[in-house]
Amino acid sequence: MTHAPQIRIPATYMRGGTSKGVFFRLDDLPERARVPGNARDALLMRVIGSPDPYGKHTDGMGGATSSTSKCVIISTSSQPGHDVDYLYGQVSIDTAFVDWSGNCGNLSSAVGPFAIANGLIDPARIPRDGVVTVRIWQANIGKTIVAHVPVTNGEVQETGDFELDGVTFPAAEIELEFLDPSDDGEGGGAMFPTGNLVDDLDVPGVGTFKATLINAGIPTIFLDASDLGFTGTELQPAINDNPKTLAMFETIRAHGAVRMGLIERIEQAAKRQHTPKVAFVAPAQDYTASSGKHIAAADIDLHVRALSMGKLHHAMMGTAAVAIGTAASIPGTLVNLAAGGGEREAVRFGHPSGTLRVGAQARLVDGQWTVTKAIMSRSARVLMEGAVRVPGDSF
Known part of the structure; x- marks a missing residue:
């Protein structure tokens, strides 16, 4: 019996806030996984190592918790006035399922740094030292996030003294603005879908x-x-x-x-x-x-x-x-x-x-x-970059 060899997919493993996940450029994904559907879901599940009846993610990049079973796909934005589109997939640990219904606020802090480091931001906008403002279209929910990313010597500054409870080591502070964050696309079409505060x-x-x-x-x-x-x-x-x-x-x-x-x-x-x-x-x-x-x-x-x-x-x-x-x-x-x-x-x-x-x-x-x-501060850091490998017949 012959078996399909593994394929290599460029990827970056990043911490964002108190979460971490596998980040991809849309154009780096295999062609059939560049669009929503079963192939994309199957690929991301195999990257993470799901579904895993043992609940350990031993054979994947996931960490067997909701905070670490995540994938992100970034592309040049399709929306006017935005830099990048950010699509987030929450991968179930023990079932064959990827949930695309919402955003990850923690990993939102890593989107700006990823976009800058991967050439998705015009180099003319990146100062030698200062802050780059990255406008992000959160594609899952159709909302805008503005990330203020510090830059030193023309590159994303990742180290610093900003401390975030739930993260072991300090890092550089990234301020996030979630614009018009009420989710008016579902439920009752308002911030309070029932019309009541309680x-x-x-x-x-x-x-x-x-x-x-x-x-x-x-x-x-x-x-x-x-x-x-x-x-x-x-x-x-x-x-x-x-x-x-x-x-x-x-x-x-x-x-x-x-x-x-x-x-x-x-x-x-x-x-x-x-x-x-x-x-x-x-x-x-x-x-x-x-x-x-x-x-x-x-x-x-x-x-x-x-x-x-x-x-x-x-x-x-x-x-x-x-x-x-x-x-x-x-x-x-x-x-x-x-x-x-x-x-x-x-x-x-x-x-x-x-x-x-x-x-x-x-x-x-x-x-x-x-x-x-809504405004809050987070931090982000590249943990590993290169390529993930998955069996070529797994998606």
Whole structure:
């Protein structure tokens, strides 16, 4: 029996924020994988090493967590006024599935550096020393992200003293602006798809919960930690080591997705793992982060814990941070109330790995809440570059 040899595909392995993934230039992909479809999905799954019934990604580039099972495809932008198109695929770990329904806010911070380093930005715009502004079209959700990337000696500056909780080493700071981040393409066509800042979410067999259902950054279901029997200071083992708790959250997520108009039937949630997210909030209180660092209540405005791909995230998804900042800026949401209520343009929240500050500018227009942009800082770094190899008959 003959077997197809492996093929080489140029790629870069990058960390962006508290995530990492495999980055490709669209033109470097095999021709049949340059368009959406089964071939592209199969290729990316094979790159990551999915589906893996062992849950380890031993035979691929994935890290067997929602934060590390990611692929990104970058191309010259098809949109006026933008530099690059950014397409993100969240690869399922144990099932044959790539979720294209949302963005990754953390990996968004690596898109600008990748674009500069790979010749997708006009060299005339790159100073010897300074900052390059990269306008990114987020193709999954049709939104604009503006990245401010530091440059030294004409190249992307990756090292620095900016510290991000959830990332071991400091690096250069990259400021991101998520413009008009409310997701008006789905659900009720508004930031709050039900028209309410707080809803009663009825989940048969589980209970009825107060919930803020919001489309901003990424569709998110916010719950009150105390309604779930939690304090809001939980770390990963408290949630992820309890199958019943995880099943409860997935049931809540599925019913919330229906309520938000993202799916029509509960069973469809299994094929939409990336969105919506589900998170729970609580007022500020002292706690110890997963690193052992003590966080004082006075240093944060509230606590937020969020689940991604069925597990509690080790830090915070960047897109969920946009949702947090947006909801916090709107008086009356569960996030705003947990932060103490009132008007605010920024919050610092506690998550399992530490703290994060995010700002948002929201306003009420003709009875509808709108947000012009959300701002936060991240960092990014190339971990490895060259080529990935996959069997030629695997896609």
